[in-house]
Amino acid sequence: xxxxxxxxxxxxxxxxxxxxxxxxxxxxxxxxxxxxxxxxxxxxxxxxxxxxxxxxxxxxxxxxxxxxxxxxxxxxxxxxxxxxxxxxxxxxxxxxxxxxxxxxxxxxxxxxxxxxxxxxxxxxxxxxxxxxxxxxxxxxxxxxxxxxxxxxxxxxxxxxxxxxxxxxxxxxxxxxxxxxxxx
Amino acid sequence: xxxxxxxxxxxxxxxxxxxxxxxxxxxxxxxxxxxxxxxxxxxxxxxxxxxxxxxxxxxxxxxxxxxxxxxxxxxxxxxxxxxxxxxxxxxxxxxxxxxxxxxxxxxxxxxxxxxxxxxxxxxxxxxxxxxxxxxxxxxxxxxxxxxxxxxxxxxxxxxxxxxxxxxxxxxxxxxxxxxxxxxxxxxxxxxxxxxxxxxxxxxxxxxxxxxxxxxxxxxxxxxxxxxxxxxxxxxxxxxxxxxxxxxxxxxxxxxxxxxxxxxxxxxxxxxxxxxxxxxxx
Numbered sequence: 019x020x021x022x023x024x025x026x027x028x029x030x031x032x033x034x035x036x037x038x039x040x041x042x043x044x045x046x047x048x049x050x051x052x053x054x055x056x057x058x059x060x061x062x063x064x065x066x067x068x069x070x071x072x073x074x075x076x077x078x079x080x081x082x083x084x085x086x087x088x089x090x091x092x093x094x095x096x097x098x099x100x101x102x103x104x105x106x107x108x109x110x111x112x113x114x115x116x117x118x119x120x121x122x123x124x125x126x127x128x129x130x131x132x133x134x135x136x137x138x139x140x141x142x143x144x145x146x147x148x149x150x151x152x153x154x155x156x157x158x159x160x161x162x163x164x165x166x167x168x169x170x171x172x173x174x175x176x177x178x179x180x181x182x183x184x185x186x187x188x189x190x191x192x193x194x195x196x197x198x199x200x201x
Numbered sequence: 202x203x204x205x206x207x208x209x210x211x212x213x214x215x216x217x218x219x220x221x222x223x224x225x226x227x228x229x230x231x232x233x234x235x236x237x238x239x240x241x242x243x244x245x246x247x248x249x250x251x252x253x254x255x256x257x258x259x260x261x262x263x264x265x266x267x268x269x270x271x272x273x274x275x276x277x278x279x280x281x282x283x284x285x286x287x288x289x290x291x292x293x294x295x296x297x298x299x300x301x302x303x304x305x306x307x308x309x310x311x312x313x314x315x316x317x318x319x320x321x322x323x324x325x326x327x328x329x330x331x332x333x334x335x336x337x338x339x340x341x342x343x344x345x346x347x348x349x350x351x352x353x354x355x356x357x358x359x360x361x362x363x364x365x366x367x368x369x370x371x372x373x374x375x376x377x378x379x380x381x382x383x384x385x386x387x388x389x390x391x392x393x394x395x396x397x398x399x400x401x402x403x404x405x406x407x408x409x410x411x412x413x414x415x416x417x418x419x420x421x422x423x424x425x426x427x428x429x430x431x432x433x434x435x436x437x438x439x440x441x442x443x444x445x446x447x448x449x450x451x452x453x454x455x456x457x458x459x460x461x462x463x464x465x466x467x468x469x470x471x472x473x474x475x476x477x478x479x480x481x482x
Contacts, residue, residue, distance in 0.1 A: 036243055038322035039330075045472050049409045050324035068207055072214055080221075084236035085319050087326025087357075087371065090229045091221030098214055135325055141222065144372040145325035150408030154324045 019069045022181040026173055027070050030058050031078030039085040044161065050154035055082060056127040057166040059097055061173050063104040064113040064122075071101040088134060089143065096133035100126050116167040127162020128155045230358035230365075237319070237330060238362060244318040244332065312346070312478040313337060318363065327354075327371040327411065327471065333479055334362040342439050344480040351468030352376065352433060352444045353477050364479075368471050369401060369446065370414045376401040377436035378416060378446055378465075380425035397425045398434055401446060404464065411472040413450065419461040427451055431465050441480075 034054035037043070043052035055078045062070035079094035086093075104111075104126065112118040132155060138145045224232065299305070315331035333339045345353045345366050354368040367374045380397040397419070404415040416431060429449050435442030447467040455462035 032239070035322055036240055036319070039240075039319035040243075040247060042473075045320065045411075047409075049411060049472075051320075051322045053322060068210055072210065076214060076217065079218075080236055081239065082322060084233045085240070085330065086321045086323040087328040087365075087367065087373070088323055089222055090224065090233050090236075091218040094221070095215060095218040098211070098218065102211065131323070134323070138325075146327075146372060146403055146405060146408055147325065148405035148408045150406075151325075153409060158324075 019066055020177070020181050022177055023066060023070065024073070026176045027058070027062060027066070027073045028077060030169075030173065031055070031074050032081060034058055034078060035082040035085050038082075044157060048154055048157045049150065050157050052161045052165070053082075053127065053131070053158060054162075054165055054169065055079070055093070055097060056100070056130045056158075056162045057123050057169040058173075059101050059130070060104065060119065060123050060126055060166050061170045063101045064108055064111065064119075065170070065174075068105075071098070071105065075101055089138065089141065092134050092137050093130075095137060096130050099133060100130050119167045119170055120163045123166025124159040124163030127166075128159035131155060131158055231360065234358060234360040234363060234365065238360070240319065241362065248316070311481045313339070313481055315339075315345075315364075315477050315479055317475050317477065324408075327368040327374075328357065329366050329368070330363050331366055331477060331479070332363055334364055335359055336361050338481050339364050339479050340482075343482075344440050344444065346444065346478045346480060347469035347474055348476055348478065349468070350445060352440065352446045353469045353471065353474065355439060356479065366477070369467060369469075370403050370411060370471070372403050374401075376440055376446070377434050378431050379434040380416075380419075380423070380449055380463075381430040381432055397423055398436070399463065401431075401465065407464070412467050412470070414447075414465050414467060416449070416463040416465045417455065417460070419452075419463060421454075421458070421461055423461060425449060425452065425463070427463075 038051045038053050045051050055074065058078065059071070059074045062074045075094050075097040079092075079097045080090065082088070082093045083090045104122065111122060135145055135147065135151075139147075221229070221232070313333060315333040318330045318332050320330075321328045331345075339356060339359050341356055341359060343356045345355060347353050352369060354366045354371070354374050357365045357367040357373065359365070369376065378399055378401045380399075382397070399416040399419040402415050402417055404413055407413040419425065427449050431446045431449055433440040433442055433444040433446065445468055447465045447469075450464040450466045452461055452463045
């Protein structure tokens with residue numbers, strides 16, 4: 019993992035829970051806030067190694083729980099499980115296509131809060147749930163689906179701007195070129 | 202698929218999550234508030250930016266608008282002074298009557314203004330962080346009120362610089378409440394009746410609406426009616442009696458007809474509130 023990739027993921031994982039906690043992004047309409055961590059998780063799972071995934075899951079998850087009533091560690095586990103599942107199938111995903119990124123973002127955006135809720139309920143907590151939860155999950159899925167391609171594009175741009183350009187690998191070697199015709 | 206070291210890394214992360222989850226409640230709350238303290242510079246930055254924006258908008262306001270506002274505030278101030286003087290007389294009269302009846306005097310509320318720094322980003326808890334901590338005298342279970350005196354919730358955990366408030370409607374904030382008697386006060390009749398008591402708790406059917414909570418375990422024989430005020434009744438020892446919570450919106454049967462349940466429309470706008478008062482001892 020490059021230093022730029024590490025710094026951008028760490029900074030984005032720090033800012034994502036802050037944005038959800040500080041600004042009004044849906045709470046007034048459906049009682050749920052837009053969450054940017056699943057979108058970051060998709061970027062980390064599709065574009066990096068386990069290190070990136072660990073940053074979003076551990077650092078981002080712990081910060082999310084610090085602002086929330088969740089028990090500390092719940093979001094880390096649910097983000098990590100979702101990230102590992104996504105990473106398992108990443109070779110089958112058209113990861114450069116925005117619509118595929120959006121669909122994966124939507125699925126992860128709904129799966130992460132659902133896993134967190136199930137974990138808390140299984141641990142004996144009493145998180146709020148009702149028919150409205152389905153509306154909230156749909157809202158979280160749709161907003162995460164919309165945010166994922168944008169976040170991937172933004173972080174890719176940062177990576178390209180501040181990181182070293184990718185070396186184009188080619189099997190062509192000038193010293194092995196066969197010159198045709200008479201010299 | 203993964204190398205052995207990668208399996209070890211994944212297992213350590215999941216183990217770390219499980220260990221954090223199994224920490225004792227007190228330690229976990231401390232850990233969470235310590236992690237939330239990492240946002241203190243950003244909270245400060247947002248506060249400063251808001252202050253600058255307010256200053257900017259004030260700078261472009263016309264002198265006429267400002268003079269009109271000053272005039273309005275002056276009038277309001279005179280009116281409030283008159284009301285305050287009148288309240289002082291009533292307070293003295295109340296003290297005299299309480300002394301005569303050998304009732305304990307009621308002390309005034311000692312409140313401290315706090316700003317909401319961040320709200321719960323998850324949708325199944327209702328909490329927020331405020332910018333007052335132990336250094337300001339805030340302690341666990343202190344009641345939190347809105348600027349117009351309605352109950353908002355209670356302090357759940359606190360560190361030196363900030364505190365977490367658990368709001369009405371969260372499963373961890375249950376309040377003993379009563380429906381106010383609409384009849385004029387009568388010294389022969391108790392101010393609070395057990396038939397009007399209940400417990401304020403979360404309302405799962407109104408998840409999308411943060412302004413409604415449930416008042417459950419109301420006596421079937423109650424004479425409470427929709428529209429009446431709901432107040433804390435002081436039972437439970439956390440909230441003093443008489444703090445307004447909201448209005449009774451609807452009554453319905455519950456518990457297979459054993460008791461009644463009511464929807465209570467909260468007086469405080471929990472989703473939009475930006476400043477709160479913490480009731481100190």
